[in-house]
Amino acid sequence: MTDFAGLNGAESFLLTNATVPVVLVEGTRLSADTYGLARVDIRVEGASIMEIAPAGTLDRAAPATVDLNAGMVLPTFVDCHTHLDKGHIWPRRANPDGTFQGALQAVSQDRVANWSAEDVRARMDFSLRCAYAYGTSLIRTHIDSLPPQDAISWPVLREVMSDWSDRISLHGASLFGIDRLDADDGFLETIADRVEAANGVLGAVTYMIPRLDEHLDAMMRAAESRGLDLDFHVDETSDPEAKTLVRIAQAALRNRFSGRILCGHCCSLACQDDAEADRTMDLVAKAGIAIVSLPMCNMYLQGRRNPGQAPGTPRWRGITLVHELKRRGVSVMVASDNTRDPFYAYGDLDMVEVFTSATRIAHLDHPASDWIRAVTATPADILRHPEQGRIRLGGGADFITFAGRNLFEIMARPSAPRTVFRNGKRIDTALPDYRELDALLGEAP
Ligand SMILES: [Zn+2]
Numbered sequence: 409m410t411d412f413a414g415l416n417g418a419e420s421f422l423l424t425n426a427t428v429p430v431v432l433v434e435g436t437r438l439s440a441d442t443y444g445l446a447r448v449d450i451r452v453e454g455a456s457i458m459e460i461a462p463a464g465t466l467d468r469a470a471p472a473t474v475d476l477n478a479g480m481v482l483p484t485f486v487d488c489h490t491h492l493d494k495g496h497i498w499p500r501r502a503n504p505d506g507t508f509q510g511a512l513q514a515v516s517q518d519r520v521a522n523w524s525a526e527d528v529r530a531r532m533d534f535s536l537r538c539a540y541a542y543g544t545s546l547i548r549t550h551i552d553s554l555p556p557q558d559a560i561s562w563p564v565l566r567e568v569m570s571d572w573s574d575r576i577s578l579h580g581a582s583l584f585g586i587d588r589l590d591a592d593d594g595f596l597e598t599i600a601d602r603v604e605a606a607n608g609v610l611g612a613v614t615y616m617i618p619r620l621d622e623h624l625d626a627m628m629r630a631a632e633s634r635g636l637d638l639d640f641h642v643d644e645t646s647d648p649e650a651k652t653l654v655r656i657a658q659a660a661l662r663n664r665f666s667g668r669i670l671c672g673h674c675c676s677l678a679c680q681d682d683a684e685a686d687r688t689m690d691l692v693a694k695a696g697i698a699i700v701s702l703p704m705c706n707m708y709l710q711g712r713r714n715p716g717q718a719p720g721t722p723r724w725r726g727i728t729l730v731h732e733l734k735r736r737g738v739s740v741m742v743a744s745d746n747t748r749d750p751f752y753a754y755g756d757l758d759m760v761e762v763f764t765s766a767t768r769i770a771h772l773d774h775p776a777s778d779w780i781r782a783v784t785a786t787p788a789d790i791l792r793h794p795e796q797g798r799i800r801l802g803g804g805a806d807f808i809t810f811a812g813r814n815l816f817e818i819m820a821r822p823s824a825p826r827t828v829f830r831n832g833k834r835i836d837t838a839l840p841d842y843r844e845l846d847a848l849l850g851e852a853p
Contacts, residue, residue: 410476410809412827412834418472419832423450425463426481427813428799431778432785435801436460443814444778450481452805455831460801478813482780484545484806484830485759486797488787489639489672489700489743491583492549493528493561495535496748500849503750507712508644514750519557528564530848534840535747536568539757540575541837543808543828546788546796547576547757548639550583550611553599558582562602569606575830577793581611581639588612589623600630609670611639614652624659637668637792644673646710646724648680657691669697670790672745674728675706685729693736698790702745703727703769704762705752730770739790741782742766756839759783764822776815805832 415421426448430440438446438460449466451459459466494515501518503510532549539547551561562580569578582599589596589612603610610631614620631638643650653674660669671692677685692699703726711722734740744762746752755761763783766772772779781797788797795803809827812818828835 410474410479410811410827412474414474415472415834417833420451420453421472421474422466422468423452423481423809424466424468424473424475425478426450426476426809427478428481429778429780429815431781432483432798433460433800434798434803438462443776445814447478450799452829452832455805457799457801457803457805460799476809480810480812480814480818481799482808482810483784483797483799484543484808484828485783486546486787486791486793487539487544487744487757487759487762487783488548488670488741488791489702489745490535490547490549490757491746491749491751492532492535492547493523493551494746494749494751496531496845497522497849498748498750498753499845501750503753505712505715506708507715508709508751510715511709511750515552519552523552523557523560525560525564527848528561529568531845532564532568533571534845535757536572536576536578537840540835541828541839542756542758542760543826543837544757544759545576545806545830546791546793548579548581548609548791550639550641551580551608553582553584553602554588555595558599558602562606565608566606577796579791580606580608582608583641584612586612586614586620586623586627587617589626590617590619596626596630600634600636604634604636609637609639611641613641614643614656616650616652620652620655621659624656625663628659628663628665631667632663632665635667637670638665639670640672642671642674643676644706644709645676646679646726648676650676651680651688653677654688654691657688657695657697660695660697661691668790668792669695670700671697672700672743673702673706674699675710675726677728678724685732689729689733689736689738692733693738698739698741698786699728699730699733700741700743700787701727701730701766701770702743703766704755705745707769708752708754725769727770730772739786741787741790742770743783743787758822760818760822760826764819767819780815806830
């Protein structure tokens with residue numbers, strides 16, 4: 409492993425012989441090799457990247473120099489779809505059968521029984537410590553927002569956002585079944601105000617319900633009038649009759665919605681016939697909707713046998729049509745989704761694991777193309793943090809160094825050590841111990 413001891417907290421230093429994906433470098437012209445990579449020297453001053461130049465061209469007389477010996481440097485990661493409020497409840501509330509319905513019921517029971525401000529805060533903080541240690545700097549979390557939970561979780565989110573503001577930019581998105589709006593009781597205005605006050609985005613789970621179009625229009629008006637973006641959980645099922653994605657695209661065009669719309673999951677798109685899927689994807693592209701796939705969680709929940717049936721082997725991968733969407737110019741990204749809760753029993757908010765899994769599940773590999781943007785620059789742009797997710801001349805010295813010399817070496821050893829720099833300083837990458845949560849969760853594993 410590269411020895412960083414020589415840096416010794418230096419204010420200014422040079423990293424030499426670093427390998428970078430050219431699509432993630434801004435402010436310097438580099439020529440890419442056949443894998444889209446280039447070898448560079450990077451000079452850091454204070455908290456900023458002050459020079460990026462082809463390897464061997466920067467003045468080596470810097471006070472501190474570390475030769476990365478072709479090891480890769482990536483910008484810190486962006487995780488654009490998580491559920492920090494659900495995270496880590498698995499030890500006290502497992503999924504009885506691994507199904508989506510099982511997950512919904514288990515989380516609902518746990519929320520009603522246990523989600524006090526203290527409980528939500530402690531689990532969020534634990535998750536953020538994991539994400540930070542792995543090298544993530546920007547996160548969107550969905551927040552279960554059915555009353556009375558909205559009044560508990562949103563104030564906690566605002567506190568946590570403030571506590572973490574110097575380490576992770578955190579944003580919330582509301583989450584409730586869109587059928588909740590059938591009640592016509594003013595909930596949409598209440599939750600939109602809450603979201604606006606927390607600088608978040610308005611979100612819901614869409615279902616094929618009679619008043620879907622009406623509710624989508626109402627959400628778009630509520631978002632537009634407050635300057636909010638939208639984020640939907642969409643068609644997370646293998647049922648080809650789940651077709652809310654096209655309805656969201658039509659609503660966006662009908663309302664001339666000017667904000668950004670991110671749609672997550674969209675699994676059923678992959679179960680529809682080509683002609684229908686093509687028509688939907690054309691409209692998604694026309695409406696400028698961005699798509700996030702959650703490959704680990706989808707692979708876990710999709711293709712399960714129904715409750716009561718014997719366990720069987722899943723026949724499909726659960727993911728949406730990421731390649732076909734990207735070919736149409738749609739912004740496509742991948743993210744963590746759930747961690748150690750009934751929707752996904754595993755996960756630790758490690759974007760190397762997410763990217764590695766996504767590559768294997770969705771074949772993001774031959775050619776690897778610019779898919780690394782799906783966990784860096786693309787979600788940074790959609791989350792309106794264009795300063796993040798790239799290695800930028802004059803930008804923040806927030807990056808990760810690896811021993812692996814290309815993405816294939818990194819993905820072959822996704823748990824290999826990495827070094828995370830934030831504001832030009834190495835951070836402690838030790839992970840929090842699960843034992844810290846034992847008292848909160850009420851039992852040992
Ligand atoms: Zn989700």
